[in-house]
Amino acid sequence: MDTFLLSALTVGVAEIGDRSMFLALLFGLRYQRPWPIFLGMALGLFLNQALSAVVGIWLFQFLDSSWHAWIVGIAFLLMAAWVLVPEKDDDEAPELSKRQLFLAAIVAFFFLEMADKTQLVVVTLAGSQQVFWPVVLGATLGILATTGPALWLGYKFADKLPLALLKWLACALFAVLGVWVLLGAMGVTGGAEGLSHLLPPEH
Template sequence: MDAFLISTGLVALAEIGDKTQLLALLLAARFKRPWPIVGGILVATVLNHAAAGWLGTWLSSQVSEFWLNLALALCFAVVAGWTLIPDKLDDEPGLMERYGAFFATLVAFFIAEMGDKTQVATVMLAAQYDSLFWVIAGTTVGMLLANVPVIWLGNRAANTLPLTWIRRAAAAFFAVMASYALWRAFLLS
């Protein structure tokens, strides 16, 4: 259950102010159909994070626990710093004009998540925890917790959130995870 709760919390915090949240806002404004957008986010996240989780699980079976924890500590520290940098949205008008809300959301979210900090976090969490299912479920729920309210509440709520403080909280959470992984590595040495 720890894998689910930590994965949910990390990703939900990391997603606030992220480019995928801006993408959700753009899609909601463009299509004005929330359910297909939510469905597209769900499917894209499950597919993307399942691949990332599988990679994390595979990496954990290939590397000793000591080196894995050192690598995790470094990655979590890098993602903590990365979280402090605000994202900007790259516009994809051709995709939105050609396809409906569900397919446009699925493709746009899947691509936007490639190499994103939440995908990297999913790889690291899957490497750290033995339960791939709960990591993927947690990261998916975290994505939905951060993005679904944006679809319904729109620009009004997004503009009132203290994004700087939320990014700092997310960075602190990633820094705590980095410290924990570093501590585990030194226990193994």
């Protein structure tokens, strides 16, 4: 699996039941102009992932390559726990005119993703691989794959989604990946080698 697909998959799974998904549901429920919201949401999310990737690439340049597998494994375990943290549901949406929705969506989704678990994924993947575009575009696609449908469905279908079950499945996926990579870093399994395409070559 290449970096683009891995980024899209992990971020998409992480976004299940996330606050960005609920914000998209809220926008879809309250406003009747989905396209300006979707375009603003996409741009805001892209800018946030781009910032995260730059930070990850810069940060990993100062870390010895022997630590990269450990960081990736620990990050996956943190994701496993983080995905189960309940999201706060804000029932109040700001009153906006239709002409303000594009800018409002950019700002809302850019800042909403700050300190979010998806940032941890992007920082880790971009830093360990030392690539920008595959991680950023994959992460943006992964988020939009979750938030995009939520925008159009709206809250009237939200109660029919088995979010609790989906969150536990996502937790299990990240936990298995994390343990596998850490065991590989300890030389117990081939986990680290199996994800060698995520790590920069040693010099």
